[in-house]
Structures are given as C-alpha cells and as structure tokens.
Amino acid sequence: MKLGPIIIGVIIIMAGTLIGYYALAPGSRSDAELIPVIYSHLARVDFTGALPAIVADEKGFWEEEGLDVSLVWFRGGGEQMRAVAAGEIEISTSTPNMITTLVSRGEDVRVISSISSPVPRSWGIMVLNDSPLEDVDDLRGKIIGATTKGAYSDMIVRLLLQEAGIDPDDAVRLTYLGSPDALAAALSSKTVDAAIGWPGLAEVMELELGARQLVSAADFLLEWQDEIWFATDDFIDQNPEVIGKVLRGWYKAVEWMKENRAEVIEISMEQYQWSEELATKVYDSNITFLSDDGSFSVKALDLASAKTFELELSEFRVPVEDLFTERFVPVQLNEIGVALQ
Numbered sequence: 001m002k003l004g005p006i007i008i009g010v011i012i013i014m015a016g017t018l019i020g021y022y023a024l025a026p027g028s029r030s031d032a033e034l035i036p037v038i039y040s041h042l043a044r045v046d047f048t049g050a051l052p053a054i055v056a057d058e059k060g061f062w063e064e065e066g067l068d069v070s071l072v073w074f075r076g077g078g079e080q081m082r083a084v085a086a087g088e089i090e091i092s093t094s095t096p097n098m099i100t101t102l103v104s105r106g107e108d109v110r111v112i113s114s115i116s117s118p119v120p121r122s123w124g125i126m127v128l129n130d131s132p133l134e135d136v137d138d139l140r141g142k143i144i145g146a147t148t149k150g151a152y153s154d155m156i157v158r159l160l161l162q163e164a165g166i167d168p169d170d171a172v173r174l175t176y177l178g179s180p181d182a183l184a185a186a187l188s189s190k191t192v193d194a195a196i197g198w199p200g201l202a203e204v205m206e207l208e209l210g211a212r213q214l215v216s217a218a219d220f221l222l223e224w225q226d227e228i229w230f231a232t233d234d235f236i237d238q239n240p241e242v243i244g245k246v247l248r249g250w251y252k253a254v255e256w257m258k259e260n261r262a263e264v265i266e267i268s269m270e271q272y273q274w275s276e277e278l279a280t281k282v283y284d285s286n287i288t289f290l291s292d293d294g295s296f297s298v299k300a301l302d303l304a305s306a307k308t309f310e311l312e313l314s315e316f317r318v319p320v321e322d323l324f325t326e327r328f329v330p331v332q333l334n335e336i337g338v339a340l341q
Contacts, residue, residue: 034068035242040092042080042152044073045180045272047199047286048116049093049227054271055264056253064252065245075179077151084109090235091246095152096225096304096323097313103322104315108233111301111324113247113294113331115227120289122202122282123156123217123226126187127194129210136164136215143173145186145195150313153196156217158311163220168311184209199286200272207278225300226289236325243328247294251331254290261287293330 039057041050053071056062062069074080077098083089084102093115102109125144127133133142139161146153154176158168168174175192177183180201187195188209197205197213205211217224229250231243257264261283268279302320309317 034063034066035245036068036070037091037242037246038072039069040072040074040080040083040089042074042077042094043180045200045204047268047282048120048290051200051264051268051271052250052253052257052290053093055257055267056249058267059253059256061252061256062246062249065249067245067249069249075147077153078148081150091229091231091243093227093229095227096301097152097155097308099228099230099323100305100308100318101150101314103318109230110233110236110322111228111296112231112236112243112328113229114225114291114296114329115229116289116291117225117296117300118289119217119221119224119226120199120286121216121218122197122199122285124197124202124213125157125160125194125215126197126202126205126211127214128187128190129212131193133194133214136160136166139194139214140166140171142193143175145175145177145183145192147178147180147183147196148176153198155308155311155313157196159307160215160217160220162311164215187211200282203278203282203285204274207275207281223297223300223303225296225304228296229294236327240327247328247331248333251293252333254292255333257290258287294328295330296324298324
C-alpha cells in the first residue's frame, strides 16, 4: 500500500548526539520501503518502557507496520528533555511529569498513549539487606540516589518522601548519579544509603546486590499514570498514520509478551545478561502493568500535573487538557492505518 506524499520526522545519530531533521518522502515511495523512525527511552534497562521496543524490533512487529525503527537510550529524563527542547525528538516514550515540565516551558508536546499504569510495584526506594534502615521514616538525614534532577526517578523519590511527611529538600540529601549502572554501583559501595529502583533495575539490585525494597511507590501512588508515549503537536498533525503504525507495533509486542512468558524471559536474559531467576522475577513482577491498548486516565494525568508543579518541577500548573490527545487510543491491533478525528 502506498503511503503517498508525507513529511517524516527523523532523528539520526551523529558524533554521539541526536540530530533532528526532516526528510521529504515523495509519492514515488515503493511498497517495500520502510519509514525510518527513532525510538528513544529514558533507560535501556527498563522492563515496561524499553523491553517492548526491543521485542517489537526483534520480532518484526514494527517492520510489519512498514517501519524501520532504530533504538536510542538516554541516561534519564533530564537528558531526554534537553533533546526534546532542542527539536531532536518528535515521538518517543517517557513519563507524564516530563511532558508537564516541557509544556510549562513552552514545548508543544502531548501524551498520546499509556505504556503502564498504575505505577508498578518495582518503583520504590531500595536499600542493602544489611542496612539499618527499616522504614521510610529512617531515611531522614540519609543520602538517596536518583538519576538526574527533574527526571522521573527524582519525582518518584520526592513524592514518596512527601507522602511520608519527609521534606525532600531539607530532611534528606538527594544525589544525582546519571545512569542505572551508577545508581547500582553507588548503592553497592554504600556511597549512598538508598537509591531509587524501577522495573528491571529494582530486581537487579535485589538479586545481584543483596538489596531490598524499603518502600514501594505503589503503596502511595494509588491512582497514577506511569510511563507514556508522547509526540510533538507538529508530528501529530503531519504524521498521524506513522503514529498509528508505531503504536500498533508496540502493542502487538506487548500482546506477544503476555502470551510468551518463557521466550520473553530468554530475551531479557540475552539483552540484559540477567540470570534466569532475575529475568523471571522481573517478568512476573511487572508484566500485568503493561497496557494492552494505550488507554489512559485523564484524572491520573491531572494528578501528575499537580504533583509536578507542587514539587517545583514545572513552571506552572499545566491544565490537563493541554497535556494529551485521545486521538490514537484505544489502539486497535487489527486495523490498517489510524482513525483520524
């Protein structure tokens, strides 16, 4: 099926950075040609936010949709926000607080579908097994590691502390270490007293570092929108069919993951060099949190906007109607094209 004339937003890798440009795809595109798209995420070691992309790529679900997808991994939300602000990203996955922050800074981006909701139990604050810390109140005066300031990991730590009655700015010391590997290393070496964990990383800390979860975000954030897909307004307006293809490939991968537990565990072991025990634990702890069709709660997005502002991570309280479009959800896996409204 010919796509016809379309302007496709493409990102290429050059000298270790992401460079944004537009490529004109004329009507002479052959049926066999694939549309180049870059998928980027906050971290590679993320069961809910990264592994479905790896599966969609390896199993050909995006290729079935006529896409040639390249995978790019950031070192936290702060780095990704800078890439969006620089115009280097047009469609990607992230978290609602990042979208709220970007919109408050004048960026024209919005949520287009949900990846996982509510927040998976693996999101939480981790400590070593031999740590004297026994509950969240024991974190007062301690050093807690996150990725980058203003990133999702920073927000989750701050929300947990705030909900527990602990001032995240005065009662603890937050330190920003950049990558998941750096977080794990700091916890293992006791450079920090505690560190944020998420699906994949939390289980690595537990089984390989001898760590335990001190407190889970799921105990505090009962109605919460976790990871999401987003796109720029220009990309939504100009390339709705491409967005439909990207999302269908993703949710086909999710459907396959839920039906093929053993093979997903094998892929996790290969991709992340995990033991079978670790890969199994990650799968069983997190698979049910993955959305089947991308539907999301507007109320949960509004709560994310409120909390982002309360924690001074956005310039103002962004109205929820400025944060999303429901144009692309629920995603229908058997459709060709995307419903245009």
